[in-house]
Amino acid sequence: MREQVSELTTNRLSLYLRFLNELRGRGVKTVSSNVLAEQFGLNAALIRKDLANFGDLGVRGVGYVVEDLHRELRSILGLDRQLRVAIMGAGNLGLALADYPGFRQEGFRIVALFDNIRDKVGSLSRRGVAIYDIQDLKEIAKQEGITIAVIAVPAESAQEVVNTVVSAGIRAVLNFSPGALRVPPHVKLKSVDLTVSLESLSFYLAREAGRDMSDA
C-alpha cells in the first residue's frame, strides 16, 4: 500500500503532524477530520483517505485520538528513530540549516557539515556542528551513521557534490540548490523550491490588488 503514497500525501502527513503537535501542546484529546479539513483548507474526505492509507486510525463518532494519531504519524514518517543528517556546504545556507531549530524538534540530528575550503574545515557552526573536509565524507558518514545529506552548495558544484554523496553510500538527498540533479534510482532526491512560498504571497497580493480595484 505504501508504494502508492505520493510525495504530496507525505507532505500533508507532515502538516497534520505539525498541527497535532500544537493540539497536544494545548491539551486537546481528540480531533475530527472536519477540524483538520478546516485547518488546512482541504476536504475532509481527502484527509480520511490520506490517513486510511495506513490502517483504521479513526474512531466513529469521535474522530482521531490526538495522542494515538500523533504516535502513528511519527511512526509512518519514520520519525520514531533518530535520523542523522550531513550538510554539504558550510556557506551561509549550510550554516543556517545546521543551526535551524526545527530539525531538532522532530528528531533529526545534524551531525556534520562538509566543505572543501581549507579555512573552514576544523571549525564549528554557532551551535557546535563540526565542519569536515568533503574528502572525508565516506569515512565520517559510516562512522556517524549518516543517512540523509542536504545539498547547500552553489548550483555549479551541486552535481559533483551529489555524486560524492552517492559514492559515500547515502541514499536520501535534500537539495536546496536550484537546477535539476541526477541520482541513481536507488537514491531518493527531494528538491526544495523556496520560490513556491513566495508565490503564494504573490497570489495573495494580486488578489488584494484586484479587490482594491473592484472596491474603487
Next chain:
Amino acid sequence: MREQVSELTTNRLSLYLRFLNELRGRGVKTVSSNVLAEQFGLNAALIRKDLANFGDLGVRGVGYVVEDLHRELRSILGLDRQLRVAIMGAGNLGLALADYPGFRQEGFRIVALFDNIRDKVGSLSRRGVAIYDIQDLKEIAKQEGITIAVIAVPAESAQEVVNTVVSAGIRAVLNFSPGALRVPPHVKLKSVDLTVSLESLSFYLAREAGRDMSDA
C-alpha cells in the same frame, strides 16, 4: 471564485508553473492533465479542477497549450509584475536568501536586507544587496516599493521584527523562524517549515528499511 482557493491549491499552481518552465525549455507545445497528474502523483481530475478555478484553460482532445497555461499561471500567481522583497535579518539565513538565485528567476527582486547590528549596516551581501538599519525600514520600504518581507531572524526576536514590518505598511510576510507569529487580519503570513521536506525523506528511508526486512 478566487476567495475559495486554498493555500495548498496555490502551492500546486506553483509546482505546475515550475514544470511548465521545464516543458517550455524542452520545446514541448501541449500537455495533458494526465501527464501533469503523472508528474506530480495527483489524479488528473484534481488538476483539471485546480485549473478550472481560473476559467476554461484546457482544449478538448489537446490538453493545455504550454505557452498559454504558463502565461495564465504567472498572471494568476501575480508574477506578471515585479515584486520587491525585503529580508529581515542579515545572519546566515538572511544572507543565503538574499542571494538565492531561484527568486530572481520568477521575477522576485530582493531589494534590501535589514539588521540591527551596527557593524553589518552599510555593507552588502555577496550579490550586492545592501544591508540597512531596521529603524529605517518604513522609509526604505516606501522608497523602494517593498511589498513582501521575509523574516530570517532568531525565534526570540521574530515577533518584534514582524510588528516593525506591519507598522511599515508591508502586508505580506514570509516567515522562516520557527514558532507562531501574530499579525493583524489585513496581513498575510506564510510560514516555511523546512522540516516537512526532511520528513518526506524520512518516510522514504522508513519504507526502504521495511522493504529490506521483508526481502530478507
